[in-house]
Amino acid sequence: MVEAAPRPPMVVLREQGVEGDQNAALLAVGFHLGSRRWVAGVSWIHNIWRGGPLRALVTAWVPAERLERTRGTSHLHVPRVALTGRVDDWPVLPPVFPGANEEWKRAHQHLLRPGPDGRYTPQ
Numbered sequence: 226m227v228e229a230a231p232r233p234p235m236v237v238l239r240e241q242g243v244e245g246d247q248n249a250a251l252l253a254v255g256f257h258l259g260s261r262r263w264v265a266g267v268s269w270i271h272n273i274w275r276g277g278p279l280r281a282l283v284t285a286w287v288p289a290e291r292l293e294r295t296r297g298t299s300h301l302h303v304p305r306v307a308l309t310g311r312v313d314d315w316p317v318l319p320p321v322f323p324g325a326n327e328e329w330k331r332a333h334q335h336l337l338r339p340g341p342d343g344r345y346t347p348q
Contacts, residue, residue: 232323234298238267239291240344246293250322251300255286255308255315263289264308268322270329271347282329284318285336285345312337 233250240246253266268284286308294300308315320333336345 233268233321234300234303235295235323236265236267236298237293237295238269238287239293249292251292251303252284252318252321253304253306254289254300255306257308259309265289265292266306266318267292268318268320270322270325271334280329281332281334281347282320282322282325283334283336283345283347284320286312286315286318287345 233252236249236251238247238249247269249267249269251265252268255264255266256262257264264286265288266284266286268282271281271283306316317335320330322329334347336347339345
């Protein structure tokens, strides 16, 4: 469903990157029936140097309140899903990001939960 949708709109994932906010693509919007909370399925390009390059196209389900809309974008075509159970049971998001080539897609990592710093960071 996500891969068949039109180009995903861009959003800002607050306090995610090393420097703070991160540009991300909004792939899906979910409502978790158990907690009665909205979450967002997002993807972003993670590209840092930690003793060597660490590059990945990252996807994760994040609390919707961490997102900020980008001016002039529409979210009407973003798929809506109902989520049940634990986050471990939620669907893995596909490696979709505007302009990402096959190299980025091969380096896809879907993260289930944030690290101790509250950020979703690949290892």
